[in-house]
Amino acid sequence: MDEVVIVGGGIIGASTAYFLSKEGRKIRVFERDPTYKNASFPLSLGGFRRQFFQKENILLGKFAKEFIFQLPDLLETKKNGKPTVSVVPNGYLLLFNKKQADEQYEALKNHSLCDAGTKNIKAEKLPNIFPWISSEGLETATYTDSKIEGWVDPHMFHSALKNKAIELGALFEKKEIKNLNEIKAEIIVSAAGCWTNKLLSDIPVAPQKHTIFRVKCPKHIPEMPLTGDLSTGVYWRPEGKEYIAGSPNSIFDTPNLEPEWNDFEELVWPALAKRVPAFEELKLTGGWAGYYDTNKLDNNAIVGKHPKMKNVYLATGFTGRGLMQAPGIGRGLTELITTGKYQTIDLSSFSVERILSDKKRTEPYVL
Numbered sequence: 001m002d003e004v005v006i007v008g009g010g011i012i013g014a015s016t017a018y019f020l021s022k023e024g025r026k027i028r029v030f031e032r033d034p035t036y037k038n039a040s041f042p043l044s045l046g047g048f049r050r051q052f053f054q055k056e057n058i059l060l061g062k063f064a065k066e067f068i069f070q071l072p073d074l075l076e077t078k079k080n081g082k083p084t085v086s087v088v089p090n091g092y093l094l095l096f097n098k099k100q101a102d103e104q105y106e107a108l109k110n111h112s113l114c115d116a117g118t119k120n121i122k123a124e125k126l127p128n129i130f131p132w133i134s135s136e137g138l139e140t141a142t143y144t145d146s147k148i149e150g151w152v153d154p155h156m157f158h159s160a161l162k163n164k165a166i167e168l169g170a171l172f173e174k175k176e177i178k179n180l181n182e183i184k185a186e187i188i189v190s191a192a193g194c195w196t197n198k199l200l201s202d203i204p205v206a207p208q209k210h211t212i213f214r215v216k217c218p219k220h221i222p223e224m225p226l227t228g229d230l231s232t233g234v235y236w237r238p239e240g241k242e243y244i245a246g247s248p249n250s251i252f253d254t255p256n257l258e259p260e261w262n263d264f265e266e267l268v269w270p271a272l273a274k275r276v277p278a279f280e281e282l283k284l285t286g287g288w289a290g291y292y293d294t295n296k297l298d299n300n301a302i303v304g305k306h307p308k309m310k311n312v313y314l315a316t317g318f319t320g321r322g323l324m325q326a327p328g329i330g331r332g333l334t335e336l337i338t339t340g341k342y343q344t345i346d347l348s349s350f351s352v353e354r355i356l357s358d359k360k361r362t363e364p365y366v367l
């Protein structure tokens with residue numbers, strides 16, 4: 001009988017293994033594909049932000065920043081020394097049209113209550129701060145400029161968490177779990193990402209394909225934040241000397257991870273060129289697609305104990321924000337498992353009970 005078994009060794013599984021191991025728990029992680037070829041985290045943009053509507057998401061974003069900036073010390077191992085995760089703290093810039101503005105003004109009240117340090121400006125003032133942008137058709141924008149949001153290398157982030165968990169005694173094994181009944185453990189944590197529904201059929205999380213394009217532009221703007229234009233749904237950021245940009249088009253129920261190449265000409269390039277005139281001169285250099293772990297009820301995380309099962313906990317449904325939420329979720333699940341309740345950020349509004357009783361708590365503006 002194992003003490004704790006975690007199903008899925010992705011970013012949530014690795015973070016949970018780290019935090020639980022730190023509390024002295026004996027952890028075994030079952031991961032069916034240790035190359036993580038189709039897992040969500042390596043295909044992500046690595047972004048961490050605090051600009052959300054709901055307080056829990058804002059607070060999880062704040063904790064992500066704290067954790068990432070202390071990571072070299074927190075996750076130092078004897079074998080690998082102090083890990084780095086290539087942090088680029090360029091911030092996030094979110095752009096809203098007139099129809100979307102009121103909701104964002106409401107979100108800003110929560111930013112302020114959570115002391116998020118975000119700023120808000122009228123669209124026409126945008127070029128004063130971001131001279132490369134066209135504010136046409138926009139009403140307002142929010143951003144951070146004090147290096148509290150940005151992005152990391154998702155692979156390095158995962159390796160740092162996993163290596164530290166292993167040093168603390170966690171065991172990672174290659175194995176596919178077909179049914180949770182196979183597992184003999186005091187506690188089971190399902191961290192199976194967008195495939196959770198195969199193990200827990202009452203959890204409404206599904207793989208949703210998102211495509212990312214890599215582009216080259218003669219004009220390099222290295223200080224550009226991760227910019228989300230909510231008026232078109234297109235988002236982008238610098239990546240070395242190039243840029244990467246996400247399509248607003250997403251597809252459920254598709255087994256292939258071939259990028260939706262047509263989206264580039266039809267949706268992404270026109271939106272980029274409209275917002276950043278320098279992007280009229282773009283060359284597509286590559287792309288990939290990955291699955292969001294989408295919560296079909298309300299785009300929000302599902303975290304906690306399953307009320308109908310004796311010893312099963314789960315964390316899924318992050319809908320495009322699981323990488324940045326991994327530290328806060330790993331810590332929160334550990335608090336719940338070891339003390340019976342959340343001690344730091346109260347994540348009870350993400351409970352499985354909420355999902356099973358169909359109580360929506362939508363996080364708007366999924367990027």
Ligand SMILES: Cc1cc2nc3c(=O)[nH]c(=O)nc-3n(C[C@H](O)[C@H](O)[C@H](O)COP(=O)(O)OP(=O)(O)OC[C@H]3O[C@@H](n4cnc5c(N)ncnc54)[C@H](O)[C@@H]3O)c2cc1C
Binds near residue numbers: 010176211290321
């Ligand atoms: C294009 C794209 C961009 C993104 N951008 C961002 C971003 O900027 N910021 C951010 O925070 N998030 C982002 N995300 C979302 C983020 O990647 C996910 O929310 C996060 O990876 C979810 O973590 P996870 O550990 O739950 O799932 P995963 O990373 O998918 O890991 C789950 C693991 O479970 C394993 N598994 C599943 N079922 C079983 C089983 N039955 N037995 C054994 N193993 C199993 C899988 O093989 C997999 O390795 C993005 C995602 C995509 C696709």
